[in-house]
Amino acid sequence: MDKPVFEPLTVESLPGRLADIAALDGNLGPADTWKVREVGDGNLNLVFIVEGDRGAVVVKQALPYVRLVGDSWPLPLKRSFFEYHALTRQNARDPGMVPAIHHFDEAQALIIMDYLSPHVILRRALIEGRQLPELARHMGLFMARTLFRGSDLAMDTAKRKADLALFAGNVELCDITESLVFTDPYFDAPRNRHTSPELDRIVARLRADRDLKVAAQHMKHLFCANAQTMVHGDLHSGSIMVTDTETKVIDPEFAFYGPMALDTGMYFSNLWMSYFSQRGHEADGSREAMRQWLLATIVEAWAVFREEFSRLWREERNGILYRRELFEDQGDWLGAEQALDHFLAGLWADTLGFAGVEMHRRILGLAHNADFESIEDTGLRARCETGALELGRHLAVNRRRIHSIEEVNALAERIYAAVVAR
């Protein structure tokens, strides 16, 4: 039988083409009751919401190019395959934290999954100044569980190697990160843009900053070569959907085997950027409580992460690394604790390194974030952005000599007072 030809869905063609999928009947009801609307998911894909008598689903379809740019920027359909496999693994490692999948069609690069409602994108909630009481705990647990359980600390290593080989095919999406995150921001690359002329001076200074460039390339090397675990790969506040009580992590199409600290660093970085951007979304001092909540949620998430990672280290360390034969079975449980401390110390330094680079690429590179972009007063926006740029530089260069997350927060507050609030 011939392989079916890829065809992009449209609002009109969708019910006819998906009517036969049994799982949809259960979730939606008969196809002639479906209401379909298209929603942009941001940059890359087609996304439809389909509502029927019995419920609603999201249909996400990859296109053979970047949706936002058009066919001048081709991007393989296979990213849908990686997203599907990443979602299944994440769901096994931290059940319920990703949308349930109802159907996957590899040839049509199509994933049908839960429609999350009334969830909103975390980035949007943060811009609106919403505090989310469960966020820190959910994300701390999610990061600890997915990162630990996908590594040689827990997995059967033959399975991990097979999985690593599978995800090594996600070349084009890794290439986006390799270029747009780790390289372009640090020189005058054609795809870059920044708030100009306000940031011109600091941008010139950062691009002439030798220590920063060397640090960013060190982090890039870790990204490329340090295949510790299956990472989400794009864990910013646009990849998380929230209500006051629920958190769901979406869009893992950038998943691959990489360093644990990529996910933790990118996540915290986006919260620190939100911290600096709040000033652009307040009329008066009304966001001060939000700023304090952001710093507190960072502290809490890191504490939850460390605690859960440590619990898994003690209870689920059944992979080939740091085997119990060497430690607990010899009565040397304190040796396992020492190894845990060393492990977390490395993860901490790398977390700060990736956090710093992420701040730079969001302000100097191609893919900016709405936290800053939606601040219309460019002078104010530039002040907020400068705060993040300065913190990012400090973290990337000094990542191995920073004591605690409280110290980073204290520095963020000093930078805020000196640069943003003035």
Next chain:
Amino acid sequence: MDKPVFEPLTVESLPGRLADIAALDGNLGPADTWKVREVGDGNLNLVFIVEGDRGAVVVKQALPYVRLVGDSWPLPLKRSFFEYHALTRQNARDPGMVPAIHHFDEAQALIIMDYLSPHVILRRALIEGRQLPELARHMGLFMARTLFRGSDLAMDTAKRKADLALFAGNVELCDITESLVFTDPYFDAPRNRHTSPELDRIVARLRADRDLKVAAQHMKHLFCANAQTMVHGDLHSGSIMVTDTETKVIDPEFAFYGPMALDTGMYFSNLWMSYFSQRGHEADGSREAMRQWLLATIVEAWAVFREEFSRLWREERNGILYRRELFEDQGDWLGAEQALDHFLAGLWADTLGFAGVEMHRRILGLAHNADFESIEDTGLRARCETGALELGRHLAVNRRRIHSIEEVNALAERIYAAVVAR
């Protein structure tokens, strides 16, 4: 057509089965002139030397189990596939340093390559006290070129990722290293053995040494997760053949994408072990010059390695890491030098870490080396082994705080005087 069934060769069946291979006619002459003899290659495979009117070749065939142990220890034929692909890549990266391949038969797990004569195994030459004037230069260049050119410093990254996925299938041979090198030596594992009772006390001490165990597991994590480049994977003095003027690296069936420092560390480790073992092969002080030559050849190989790696960094750094756009193209060539210094500093520390672990596994684990094993006086052997164990512990634990290779040599000499020569 059915896939041909794997059949082990014998001295008798070989000429008939290989007579039709065109490349052999050119290298050997007609099959009815061939003389075939089997030689053990050590532990894993069948190896035949075939001589004809016009020359000689080696025929190496994998068996579905470990030759030395028998079919109770199965090992996949596919290791021959990885060896073949590793040889072709090494030959492209440092031409002439591996045996030329005349034929590869995947189904028969068979590689036909140059018969190296009058080359001998480096380990044998060192035990005999032979100084090899070109060894340091050849091995320094080989390690720099293969390790640099297989990494994202030089390779097209899509090709490197495809290659990484290919070699991720070499699970069983990586498992041997993961278990026998990094884990078993550090507890009382069933496959271990050591010179007993002479070493019992130090073995107990090392297995109770928390810092050492944590360090060894850190190195194991790098082995498993740090996919920097295609490494040889088993670069000890039994994998190198030498004459006074030529050096050839053989047997890369353990190849995979791993840390650069694995190869450098294992190589230097075997030279330091040779240094300690010389005492067991001298009647009087006749090996003092050999000991000094060994220390000098270590210094020279590391200098050649650094020099060549640095040259490649400056001239062939065309991969996605540390791109010229960020450094040289901005006039910041000194930034590229700073990055090189940082890179080599990390490689140095990891080299010492892997070197230390390799010393331990050769004395405490399953696979001992002839340098020590051939010393019949077990008291003397244990003293030589103790020297290596002590140095190995020092290197593994203190790897990040050791200044230079000269300092390691000086320490080796102090340990030799205190422990071995007494």
